[in-house]
Amino acid sequence: MKFQNLASTALILLLASCTPTPSNNSANNPNNPNTSNPNEVSKTTPTATNASDRSGSFVKAEVPTEGKVRIVTENGKNFIEFDRSFKTDKGPDLVVVLHRSRDLLKETKPPTYSIKEGDYINISPLQSTNGSQKYEIPSNVQVSDFHSVAIWCKQFNATFGTASLGS
Template sequence: MKFTSLLILSSLLIFSVGCSPEAAQQPASDTTSPSAETEAEPEIAAEPEAAESAEATTKSGTFVPGEAPTEGTVQVVTENGESYLELDESFKTSDQGPDLFVILHRSDDVLATTEPPAYPLEEGDYVILGPLEEFTGAQRYPIPAEVNLDDYQSAVIWCRQFNATFGVAKLEG
């Protein structure tokens, strides 16, 4: 009886060690060079794809506060022919505003061309990219293909409900 239990326990132990991730990876490190050549081929094939999907930053800026504390940097990147507005991981704005949006504005000095404390915007001077996803952290917003980036000089965090500008980043580059 004890021998049978010991045999079953030993078998289970051998089986579990044989199926562990470390054991499964170990034989791969002992492979011959033809297998290593096979692994190199996908990397070579992936290089042209990586070159095609490379990002190019065209404009960037740093947020300054308007009606609410807003900080961080923003950049316009082009990837595979598509443009995006990216807020970096240091982005932060007030969580006190309802209805916050990320927009592009025509003015290169939004705060100087509007009136405090709300810094209201006029229709036609901006294009809405989308609702603000998070009050902090990295985020990415697609820029519609029909938007001519040369016409827009600033990225803005804007409260649509109260027409209040929370923060602005002048885009340069």
């Protein structure tokens, strides 16, 4: 038990002390269907869309994460939008993922809330740890199959924060 606590503390300290590292292999990631342009992300102010959009609020998993997120449709394309109150900690290899779970925290285990391959789609590297952001969801992704958005540290398989998507 003492060893588990020591190992958990070491992992938390390691994650907390890391700085963002750009990932050059997102185009080779089989979980990233958007291989034509892995950096197709723009910072923007969220825009009004139709009432069928899904939204949620980020909650802490491994590290404090907050803000609102929503899936919107504009000109036939789906996007993930973070509002200006979005904030999370810095970390290595952070990405935005869509996850199949409705409650990622209940279906994974602390302290890292690791996710399993096949349960998520890697949308894009996280461009900023705070503020409004907009990420295009590739057209071949069936959005209705996914029920949450997460900020995930790919390098350590650690979920920083998650938001369940409701109507």
